[in-house]
Amino acid sequence: MLNDLELAAGDVQGGGKMELRLWLRLLSTTKLISQELRRRLRIEFNVTLPQFDVLAQLHREPDGLRLGDLSQRTMVTNGNITGLVERLETDGLLVRERLREDRRVTVARLTEHGRSEFERMAHAHESWLKELMRDMDPEVLTSLFSHVSEIKHAALTRFAATDELDGALD
Amino acid sequence: MLNDLELAAGDVQGGGKMELRLWLRLLSTTKLISQELRRRLRIEFNVTLPQFDVLAQLHREPDGLRLGDLSQRTMVTNGNITGLVERLETDGLLVRERLREDRRVTVARLTEHGRSEFERMAHAHESWLKELMRDMDPEVLTSLFSHVSEIKHAALTRFAATDELDGALD
């Protein structure tokens, strides 16, 4: 299952550019998979990947999330979360409500329809990924998860502004 | 360096959803890093990530590439590669030329300016990534590369149409 061709071709160099090569491989892999998942989500459920992400975040929080928190967790700017959420509200998947205690704050939460729709999406999504990774050793998946988490952690501490460090748990 | 908090919090389940969790982690990680790299590329070099990708592909091919091949390698549709390449031509980073033997074919290749600009970009890009991954064990990077390649290979064989399988070597 290992692509010996690529290895033999000198893809793995002990030398200097492993970081770059790994990054490019990560990027092309996620792009490839994202495109297919996006296509399937659109065809089967008529949602985009960022919309799916918003729904996933809200699904974890039965009481809903402030738009600012949603913005942090999805890594979508405040200005753009508005339109994203608006489209989902139009489709009846979530509702927005202003807080009484602080009328500047808007909380978004899933409707019943949104919740059940998301669960259908998540189920399909999960089975697509299981199919994709069916030949991977479970140990390898766990190890991958932890190392990718290391990289993410480094990115959070070295790339992101320190005050944005909270939300992104994924 | 391992994020014990996340592990302790039950992020790694022996059970059933490791594939999904790994995917979400991959996705949020590449998104986080992409956003920062995109920001830096725009500020320092005034290019987007897809444009950088096009330049990288052309940089490997001194004689240039047919737009169709470029389209495959970057995973950008034929229709959209046109505009992408046009912007780069306007900026003087590449030129398009029709083939004499077959006047349907257009070949894009870097100009001298494009080549030297890309080399500056690639150098900066590489140092950003080295900084990001400076604490990662080189063995781990190699192992990550090979396992991510496995996943990419699975995606290529299971997701993509069989006739599009050639180009995507990254």
Next chain:
DNA sequence: TATTGTTATACTCTATAACTATA
């Protein structure tokens, strides 16, 4: 004054299909 969210704007990317010219 600071914060929350909205609006506005400009650009780019993505997906699809119809179209042109060449073969």
Next chain:
DNA sequence: TATAGTTATAGAGTATAACAATA
């Protein structure tokens, strides 16, 4: 007829800044 590339179009994402309402 088939192929390579372009054009057209619609919808979204992305980044920034200005703005209104509220605190």
